[in-house]
Amino acid sequence: MKKSEYAVLGISYGLNDSAAGLIINGKVIASAEEERFNREKHTRKFPFHSIQYVLNEAGVTLSDITDVAYYWNTHGRIKERLFLHGKELLWRTGSLKKFVRYLNGILKDRKDYDIKDMLFPGLALKKHFPDHRHHYKLTTENHHDTHAACTFFQSGFDRSAILIIDGSGEIECVSLYLGEGNKIRFIESQKLPHSLGVFYGGVTEYLGFKKFDAEYKVMGLASYGKPIYYNDMKSILKYKTGIRFSLDDDYFQFQYGEETWFTEKFNHLFGPTRKSDEPVEQKHKDIAASAQLLLEEVLLEMCKYSLTKSGTNKLCFAGGVALNCSANGKIADKLNLDGFFVHPASHDGGTALGAALLVSSRKYDRHFHPGELPYLGPAYSNAEIESILKDTGKVKYHLSKNIEAELAEHISQGKVCCRFNGRMELGPRALGNRSILADPRNESIRENINIKVKFREEFRPFAPSCLIEDFDKYFEGVKDPYMVFTQKAKPITKEKLPAIVHIDGTARVQVVTSEINPSYYKLISEVKKRTGHGVVLNTSFNIQEPIVCSPKDALKTFCISTMDTLAIGDFIVEHN
Helix, strand or coil, X not given: CCCCCCEEEEEECCCCCCEEEEEECCEEEEEEECHHHHCCCCCCCCCHHHHHHHHHHHCCCHHHCCEEEECCCCCCCHHHHHHHHHHHHHHHHCCHHHHHHHHHHHHCCECCECHHHHHCHHHHHHHHCCCCCCCCEEEECCHHHHHHHHHHHCCCCCEEEEEEECCCCCCEEEEEEEEECCEEEEEEEEECCCCHHHHHHHHHXXXXXXXXXXXXXXXXXHCCCCCCCHHHHHHHEEECCCCCEEECCCXXXXXXXXXXXXXXXXXXXXXXXXXXXXXXXXXXXXXXXXXXXXXXXXXXHHHHHHHHHHCCCEEEEECHHHHCHHHHHHHHHHCCCCEEEECCCCCHHHHHHHHHHHHHHHHHCCCCECCCCCECCCCCCHHHHHHHXXXXXXXXXXXXXXXXXXXXHHHHCCCCEEEECCCCECCCCCCCCEEEEECCXXXXXXXXXXXXXXXXXXXXXXXXXXXXXXHHHHEECCCCCCCCCCEEECHHHHHHCHHHCCCCCEXXXXXXXXXXXXXXXXXXXXXXXXXXXXXXXXXXXXCCCCCCCCHHHHHXXXXXXXXXXXXXXXXXXXXX
């Protein structure tokens, strides 16, 4: 690299969704989550493979990096976090012994990460990359700042309110900013223990699902219930004004460093906790519906305030709570916004890229080229793919002369197909390049994929990918390319494409354009020629593990499944 050039590496690890992102001279080059490489969902390990990938994608080494940005302010803010938890624990229990045990629990090394790596990211880089010169300047950034930078700087907006809501950053649970040009300015925050992420995560855990992972299951389950526990929920989570609310700590114990986030008092109010292997009953659906409704109402008020406080009618939203697409859809419906951007990697998997964007904006005063969002992960050549196919020997395959047309033929015949093409998506949504696809005209295809392919709960909906020119025919709402909003399905959609309409009459739509993903656009256009509908059912290409990343992952998943066809690169693959 030339001396006039700069390269900023962003990294995140230690809590969950480890990742790396790289920016060179204002252009987003690459970003990927470590789980896709080490195959451990939500891994918090040091992102060695992700760093290797983004460096290789740019053709540089760590010796070329001018700046490294870590997504957590480990030194400046960790004392605040420890003080908060320690104070609350001592006040609650009066036991110094429990406080010491708590400190030992968070400071000791675990099998999935080294605490020293988190506290000293510079030393961690030198440990994992010992053969490189380390000339970079390292900074540790405030967590919510990295979320804010990620969503605003990739929104395309010149000026916008920025609202960040998650479980917590170092100590903030909600943060409000104003984004303007290539600057973000902090306005105010709500701090622990009052957290919407903890509230929803606690409900998730109570309903027998994994927090930090299965909140989307609660969102899907809510549509099957009635909010008959709404008043009980409202007695626990009380909205005040602005971005302020209170979470009753008699019902939640995150602030005490406890592994389980809800207390026995929560059980007394709502009944015994559902175990993960127990059936989902109507009561569980009603509790989910009650929590979802309250969350939506609180979020709506906070968004209204954010716009008024910032003096703009555009909103950028990020943090784990921003992945609640049902709430996002309601907000979009009820607020007449001039622009509403929710980043496809609003969770912590986007904060590595956010950290790099933050340092680039602050230090180099640059405007950004957003790159190929969300397709910032690795791609593989036909030669690389064929070498894996030859070694497998368990499948039959051929090189297609027109991969999109041939795959469209399989989809229109009612086959369950998986697609591996181009660069992998950043974020938890599969957006066509690492996807399982099917014809949504057949309602039974939903049950087939849920039970026989994905082995997942029957209440979980499937999302559609829709050509942008056909959106208004089938849906009402935000035309979003990242699948982070729900839209209302029109009567024709419920009648003709029942497999992608949820029980509440909504769908989580990905709008597909030729500019963002030309190959996927061509595929759906070919499907339209055969079915009359520019819509396909789309779900992530994985079975009980992270979304596939490499050809090897794709072939392994296909071989253990009952799916009919794999389109990988320009090859069509079928079972022997």
